[in-house]
Amino acid sequence: MPAALTRVGAAGSKIVNSSAGGGSKDTWILGPTLGPTPGPTPDKTAGPSGAA
Numbered sequence: 001m002p003a004a005l006t007r008v009g010a011a012g013s014k015i016v017n018s019s020a021g022g023g024s025k026d027t028w029i030l031g032p033t034l035g036p037t038p039g040p041t042p043d044k045t046a047g048p049s050g051a052a
Contacts, residue, residue, distance in 0.1 A: 002029040
């Protein structure tokens, strides 16, 4: 299940900063998935042997 970390500010504050009372919360992304999570993008500058 996809997830992320969301930064939050203190109640009533527009500043999202841990030293100003902010913090973080887990964010769960609900809904249909569009397919497998893509892997790393291949390096297009590498030659046939994989060496740049």
